[in-house]
Amino acid sequence: MTLRLYDTATRTVRDFVPLEPGRASIYLCGATVQGAPHIGHLRSGLNFDILRRWLTVGGYDVVLIRNVTDIDDKIIAKAAAAGRPWWAHAALFEQAFRDGYQTLGCLPPTAEPRATGHIPEMITLMRRLIDSGHAYAADGDVYFDVRSFPGYGSLSGQRIDGMLPAGDSVGEDRKRDARDFALWKAAKVGEPSWPTPWGDGRPGWHLECSAMAGKYLGPSFDIHGGGLDLIFPHHENELAQSVAAGDEFARYWMHNGWVTMAGEKMSKSLGNTVLVSEMAQQWRPVELRYYLGAAHYRSAIEYSPEALKEAAVAYGKIEQFVNRAIELVGAPAATGPLPAEFVQAMDDDLGVPQALAVLHNTRRAGNTGLTSGDKAAVAQALQSVLDMTSALGLNPLDWASTSGTASALTATVDQLVRLALEQRQAARQRKDYAASDAIRDALAEAGISVEDTPEGSRWTLAPRS
Numbered sequence: 001m002t003l004r005l006y007d008t009a010t011r012t013v014r015d016f017v018p019l020e021p022g023r024a025s026i027y028l029c030g031a032t033v034q035g036a037p038h039i040g041h042l043r044s045g046l047n048f049d050i051l052r053r054w055l056t057v058g059g060y061d062v063v064l065i066r067n068v069t070d071i072d073d074k075i076i077a078k079a080a081a082a083g084r085p086w087w088a089h090a091a092l093f094e095q096a097f098r099d100g101y102q103t104l105g106c107l108p109p110t111a112e113p114r115a116t117g118h119i120p121e122m123i124t125l126m127r128r129l130i131d132s133g134h135a136y137a138a139d140g141d142v143y144f145d146v147r148s149f150p151g152y153g154s155l156s157g158q159r160i161d162g163m164l165p166a167g168d169s170v171g172e173d174r175k176r177d178a179r180d181f182a183l184w185k186a187a188k189v190g191e192p193s194w195p196t197p198w199g200d201g202r203p204g205w206h207l208e209c210s211a212m213a214g215k216y217l218g219p220s221f222d223i224h225g226g227g228l229d230l231i232f233p234h235h236e237n238e239l240a241q242s243v244a245a246g247d248e249f250a251r252y253w254m255h256n257g258w259v260t261m262a263g264e265k266m267s268k269s270l271g272n273t274v275l276v277s278e279m280a281q282q283w284r285p286v287e288l289r290y291y292l293g294a295a296h297y298r299s300a301i302e303y304s305p306e307a308l309k310e311a312a313v314a315y316g317k318i319e320q321f322v323n324r325a326i327e328l329v330g331a332p333a334a335t336g337p338l339p340a341e342f343v344q345a346m347d348d349d350l351g352v353p354q355a356l357a358v359l360h361n362t363r364r365a366g367n368t369g370l371t372s373g374d375k376a377a378v379a380q381a382l383q384s385v386l387d388m389t390s391a392l393g394l395n396p397l398d399w400a401s402t403s404g405t406a407s408a409l410t411a412t413v414d415q416l417v418r419l420a421l422e423q424r425q426a427a428r429q430r431k432d433y434a435a436s437d438a439i440r441d442a443l444a445e446a447g448i449s450v451e452d453t454p455e456g457s458r459w460t461l462a463p464r465s
Contacts, residue, residue, distance in 0.1 A: 003058060003347045005223075006298060008231060008253040009155055009239075013349055018222050019251060024060040026052065027213040027250065029226035029234070030112070032069040032205075033093040034078050037100040038275050039292060039303070040259035044227045046289060047256040047297040047350075049106040050392060051225075054346050057338070057391050065216045066109040067209060068094050070116050071202055076191055086192055087116075100276040103285045104292070105393050113212045115203060119194045121211040122203050125245060126183050126196070134244040138174040140186025140199030144206075144237065146179050149244045155253065156232035166233065168204065181237050183207045206237035213238075214247060224250035228257055228298075229265065257300045259292070274303060286399045287312040293392065296353055314360070318389065319396045321363045321370075325382040329375050331397065336383045338391065352392065359388045417448055421457045424450075 003016040018024050028048050031041060045066070055062050069075075070090040079089035094114075102108075126142050129135035134148045146152045146160060153159055165178035168185070182204040187193035193200040213221065226235065235253065242249040258265040261274075279288055291311035295301050339362065345354035366381025368374075389395040420439055427435035440450050450457055 003054075004349055005252055005254060006349050008255050009250075011157075014252065016222075016252070018060065019220055022059065022061060024055045024062045024223070025217045025221040026062065026064045026223045026225060027209070027217055027221060028064060028066045028109070029209060029224075029230055030066040030068050031094070031097040032072055032074065033090045033097060034072070034074040035093055036275050036277060037093075037097045038259075039279060039288070040265065041097070042100050042104055042106075042276055043259050043292050043301070044225070044256050045101050045106050046104050046292050048225050048254075049101075049104075050293055050297070050352065051223075051254070051350060052107060053391060053393055054350065063110045063217065064107075065111050065113065065213065067212050068097075068112060068114045069205065069208065070094060070114045071192060072205055096277070103276060103280055104289045105285065105399070107393075111216055113216065115208040115212070116194075118208065118211050118215060119196075119203070121215050122184075122207050123196050125207065125211050125214070125241070126198075128245045129183070129241060132244065132246070134241070135183055136176070137198040140184075140201055141174065141182060142184035142196075142198055143175055143180040144183055144241050144244075145176055146181070146240065147177055149240045151243065152240050153236065155236045155239050158232065158236075181206060181233065183241065206234055206241065209234070210238050210242045210245075210249075213249070214242070219246070220248035221250060223252045223254055225254045225256070228255045231255055254297075256297045257295075259301045259303055261303050263302070283308060283312060286394065286396075287315055290315040290394060293352060293394075294356055297350055314356075315394070318359070318363055318385065318394070321366050322382065322385060322396045324370055325366055325378050325385075328370065329379040329382065332379070332383045332386065335387050335390070338387055339384055342388050342391075346391070355388070355392070359385060362388070417443065421450070425457065 004013045005016050006012070007014050016024075026048065028044070030045070031037065048064070052062050052064050068090075071086065075090055076086050079086040082089060084092075098112075126135060129144065130137065130142070133145075135142055135144050153163065160179060163179050166181040168182045184196060184198065184207065185201050185204060187200040187202070191202065193202055213224070224235065224238075231253075235255075239249060276288075283291075287308070291308050292301065294311060294314075301307075339358055342355050342358040345351040345358060348354070362381050362384045366378055366385065369377030369381060386395055386397065390398070420443060424436050424439040427433070427439065443450055
């Protein structure tokens, strides 16, 4: 089955046919680094990390560009409120976002350009638009003329006459149409600015992404991605200014759903956010990745601690099987073919929920093999489970080796727990069941779940309550 992806522009699921055979190019709208990232921010990076990994499994050489918006109104305002320079504020939270992506196991992008590093490319694009009659300068500002572009509104399915004024044009009479959007904003006292032929100022949000996509991926590339909230006006405006300038721009548009709380999109302005840095103190990063990646990328995720606990339990079952299987048959030396049902699910617009169902069915078959002592069945299931989790960025063996400190701590805890289990076993052998139960209860209070098997007692971290 050919990989098929939902294209927002055509509102259909289309076969993925790359511009260049064997190569896939992706531009992902990254962070506006005004503050610390919450899990809603990072869902986009995680969803497109899964896409990238699946394209790689399919044999593609993937180029992924994820930008950083390091200058805008909110960054300037929040930096001033914090009493730090705008660039220092932006750098602080750029690193916070990068740490958040890394925490969730996202592969680093091929390049991660900053808006302020690409002013020359923006000037070139504005000149092309002005020369072709699609943009105009007015008192140091530069605006895109939306009525000069007949296709404006096609991505979001809107008509110009039904649109509200652009957010940066309310109350400004220098524009030809209230819906014209700013490519360049004239300098204001106390704000950062850069020189252009039309006056000093700073870039508009939409201009920067078109300029950076063109620089790193060329006038045409395969996939443009981002959150559902970016379809309008951001991606609509990117599409208009790039195509008006003569570029084909993105051939597929993909958008991930929101993470919501009480039905509302997570947003700093609403105050309903859950910071990644806080979540990582309560849950293991791989559990957060499983939770955010388990739903279909186009669906909404309604955040709740109970749902996260269920995800942690589900992932724990995968880990437990892998650990027990390796004890019995050893780790496989190489990868094998992925189950056909798994491939079919992933090729159908990244059907991760269905793919996880295949994974868990395979895990259950492996557990049956463990119970019956069927080493061949266990080895086959282990191979498939590891290959499937690798494709999703969830391989327990990879996560176990991501932190030397964590691995050392696990080894130390393992020795201490095994000592307690030996004492428990000795108590059972002398039929001191009260002492045996007391040890088990003490371990449970410490978050250790004990399972008695024919091969002896084994332990895992108990699910959080």
